[in-house]
Amino acid sequence: MNLNYLFAFAVGIGVVAGLRSLMAPAVVSWAAHLGWLNLHGSPLAFMGSTLAAAIFSLLAIGELIADKLPRTPKRTAPAPLLARILIGGLCGACLYVSANHSLFIGALFGGVGAVIGAFGGYEIRRRLGNKLNVKDIFIALCEDLIAIGLACFLVSR
Secondary structure, three states, X not given: OOHHHHHHHXXXXXXXXXXXXXXXXXXXXXXXXXXXXXXXXXXXXXXXOHHHHHHHHHHHHHHHHHOOOOOOOOOOOHHHHHHXXXXXHHHHHHHHHHOOOOHHHHHHHHHHHHHHHHHHHHHXXXXXXXXXXXXXXXXXXXXXXXXXXXXXXXXXX
């Protein structure tokens, strides 16, 4: 795979983690489980297990619900942001390893993408809500669809 694409895909899966932290590993795990990503023989091989795919999927569904609740902390708060960076790094590393490239470089790009996704997603969601004068849930649902679609696109390539 061309390194420019790989860079963009690792940053992109990080952006997904920044938008919906658990959607990225759920989709990456399913992609590895289905053989779309080859993680065999790597430290990330666990991501392709049935157990990982099931756990991440359940957690992602829970996050989709929890995101709509009024008491959910901001994604840019220190703890959620750190979690997104780590998860984005994990997912970026998976994409790089599956293309026989450096786990660490993939993790770096995935983590950077998570920061972009967290802050960019937060600002876009806030500004759209104010500008369009619509309830946040409608923008959040659109954000869910974008995160799911982008993640699926990235791992299918």
